[in-house]
Amino acid sequence: MTDPGMKCTRCRQPARFRLPAHNAHFCDPCLDLFFKRQVQKAIKDYAMLRPGQEVLVAVSGGKDSLALWLTLEELGYRTAGVHLCLEMGEFSEASLQSCRQMAARLGRPLHEASLGQLTDGLSMQEIVWATRRQFCSVCGTFKRHFLNRLCLELGFDTVATGHHLDDEAGRLLGNLIHNHLDYLQAMWPVLESGGDAATGFARKVKPLCRLEGAEIRAFAQVHELPVAQGKCAGSKGATLLYYQKAMDQLEADMPGTKHNFYLEFLRQKAAPPPPPQLGGRCQICGAPTMSELCGVCRMLAQARQWREKRRARLAAEEAAAPTP
Ligand code: SF4
Ligand SMILES: [Zn+2]
Numbered sequence: 001m002t003d004p005g006m007k008c009t010r011c012r013q014p015a016r017f018r019l020p021a022h023n024a025h026f027c028d029p030c031l032d033l034f035f036k037r038q039v040q041k042a043i044k045d046y047a048m049l050r051p052g053q054e055v056l057v058a059v060s061g062g063k064d065s066l067a068l069w070l071t072l073e074e075l076g077y078r079t080a081g082v083h084l085c086l087e088m089g090e091f092s093e094a095s096l097q098s099c100r101q102m103a104a105r106l107g108r109p110l111h112e113a114s115l116g117q118l119t120d121g122l123s124m125q126e127i128v129w130a131t132r133r134q135f136c137s138v139c140g141t142f143k144r145h146f147l148n149r150l151c152l153e154l155g156f157d158t159v160a161t162g163h164h165l166d167d168e169a170g171r172l173l174g175n176l177i178h179n180h181l182d183y184l185q186a187m188w189p190v191l192e193s194g195g196d197a198a199t200g201f202a203r204k205v206k207p208l209c210r211l212e213g214a215e216i217r218a219f220a221q222v223h224e225l226p227v228a229q230g231k232c233a234g235s236k237g238a239t240l241l242y243y244q245k246a247m248d249q250l251e252a253d254m255p256g257t258k259h260n261f262y263l264e265f266l267r268q269k270a271a272p273p274p275p276p277q278l279g280g281r282c283q284i285c286g287a288p289t290m291s292e293l294c295g296v297c298r299m300l301a302q303a304r305q306w307r308e309k310r311r312a313r314l315a316a317e318e319a320a321a322p323t324p
């Protein structure tokens with residue numbers, strides 16, 4: 001992303017970052033300005049937030065959500081962070097510490113929850129084994145469910161997430177390839193709230209939707225954000241990564257492709273999608289769902305059964321083992 005001798009496109013000082021999609025080179029202060037303008041434009045174009053509004057920021061400890069938290073705070077929104085610790089070993093611990101460092105640096109509250117508290121002690125790995133689904137698909141469903149619940153419980157009307165252009169362009173490509181018309185219709189950087197304030201859907205916004213991962217990485221460098229090092233072990237084989245890789249290849253050959261692809265898709269939509277349909281309520285947790293149980297309660301029931309069977313099998317094996 002850098003070239004010795006590069007000059008900043010805006011101020012002509014030595015530049016540290018090259019942004020091919022914008023045909024620009026930026027020094028640190030101009031990169032910061034560019035970044036915040038992109039966020040402001042997204043907020044304005046899609047009516048994400050009111051000036052100075054209170055907003056809950058879902059932070060994972062990665063560069064995207066920490067960059068988002070800092071930006072919203074510096075743009076004058078009243079922010080608080082929320083972190084769901086996935087309890088997947090050292091990486092989860094490092095992620096939690098990063099979020100705490102960021103909260104201390106901003107002087108803003110961080111609300112913390114851990115997966116085990118919300119799942120009756122079942123780990124993500126156990127739920128994945130029990131349901132035989134992809135790790136990221138299970139994890140994503142749980143994160144969305146619990147973040148929604150935390151946002152409502154904490155009394156915020158909007159939660160902001162660090163999803164960015166690479167995520168959205170990758171998802172758009174996947175949905176087009178598989179002709180997922182429902183998902184294509186629902187794709188929008190704002191998901192309006194639905195239902196009552198206690199058990200419905202919280203409003204969700206994606207203010208980084210105009211920014212590429214590489215641009216966010218540059219912003220994280222400029223601000224020396226305390227980004228958690230390492231990689232989530234669950235991400236291996238995630239389908240979205242294949243679509244993102246394909247988009248990266250197109251972007252490398254034709255800079256600006258991701259921008260055109262995703263933002264033009266949004267531009268051509270006649271209107272934002274309608275608020276989510278509520279359907280019924282989950283008989284266990286009360287969350288909106290089209291079936292008797294929501295996806296999370298269904299998976300938890302399956303995982304509890306799996307855990308009982310496993311315990312019984314291990315006990316039988318132990319009883320049958322010859323005594324020394
Ligand atoms: S990479 Fe996948 S498993 Fe890891 S936190 Fe993200 S969604 Fe969850
Ligand atoms: Zn400059």
Ligand SMILES: [Zn+2]
Pocket residue numbers: 282283284285286287293294295296297298
């Ligand atoms: Zn439920």
